[in-house]
Amino acid sequence: MTRFLMCSPDYFGIEYEINPWMRLSNQSDPVGARAQWQELHHVLTGSLGAAVELMEPVKGLPDLVFTANAGYVEGDLFVSSAFKHRERQGETPYFDSWFQSHGYRVRKLGPGCIFEGMGDALPLGDTVFAGYRHRSEVCSHGALGEIIRRRVLSLELADPYFYHLDTCFCPLDGSSALYFPGAFDSYANQAVREAVPDLLVVSEASAHRFACNAVVVGQTVVTNTGCDDLKHPLAARGYELRMVDLSEFMKSGGSAKCLTLRLA
Numbered sequence: 001m002t003r004f005l006m007c008s009p010d011y012f013g014i015e016y017e018i019n020p021w022m023r024l025s026n027q028s029d030p031v032g033a034r035a036q037w038q039e040l041h042h043v044l045t046g047s048l049g050a051a052v053e054l055m056e057p058v059k060g061l062p063d064l065v066f067t068a069n070a071g072y073v074e075g076d077l078f079v080s081s082a083f084k085h086r087e088r089q090g091e092t093p094y095f096d097s098w099f100q101s102h103g104y105r106v107r108k109l110g111p112g113c114i115f116e117g118m119g120d121a122l123p124l125g126d127t128v129f130a131g132y133r134h135r136s137e138v139c140s141h142g143a144l145g146e147i148i149r150r151r152v153l154s155l156e157l158a159d160p161y162f163y164h165l166d167t168c169f170c171p172l173d174g175s176s177a178l179y180f181p182g183a184f185d186s187y188a189n190q191a192v193r194e195a196v197p198d199l200l201v202v203s204e205a206s207a208h209r210f211a212c213n214a215v216v217v218g219q220t221v222v223t224n225t226g227c228d229d230l231k232h233p234l235a236a237r238g239y240e241l242r243m244v245d246l247s248e249f250m251k252s253g254g255s256a257k258c259l260t261l262r263l264a
């Protein structure tokens, strides 16, 4: 069974600006955010049959809802994030203690190396695809690879609107992925094209609706609304598209994938 970690948006809000999507002048609506988050939770646990573990929300940590950034999870190993921005650094003790108390081996990357978890590190086949520049630093990739004993492919992200790898790249299975080329520098584009046999290139319009920030459960791909042009290319690969309105979280630069952390 697919399992995710989520955290309800009780204290979610736009309290600072740490990516180009966030504007203090464009506040989220708490009632709308709760309803949208509940709908995502309902879709995952309902018809898709996934299990969702819940973390306790914490006042003063509005981005704790984005559990994808907690760290990197593989089996019972949890490699804890080291956030770039002071505004999010307070989340780490809460994530660490959740994983500690749920029987995971909690590992740290070592001092001075920024790493934002599964926002920037995504397994596909034998390789972990890892983004850097806006958030995670490239030095974190080697350290992660040593801990998890896997090849880590470093990809430079070029566009600040796609500041985490999971905003522009989404593995579907061991050989295919959603991908927005405009987010990567030219060498990273080349590396992705060489490493992934089947790339579903996402349009610029859908990329800006965070089409790549998708949760894949079996043959279903869950995204924000407005990604309709994914429907046919996904269907051709045997996947069904399920869109959930996550506009309140887009105001923070997040969507479906960011709101979940895959546990198994």
Ligand code: ARG
Pocket (backbone or CB within 6 Å): 018, 019, 022, 063, 066, 068, 069, 088, 118, 119, 120, 164, 166, 167, 252, 253, 254, 255, 257, 258
């Ligand atoms: N406001 C959050 C931040 O800027 C959004 C995080 C989105 N998470 C992700 N995995 N892309 O850190």
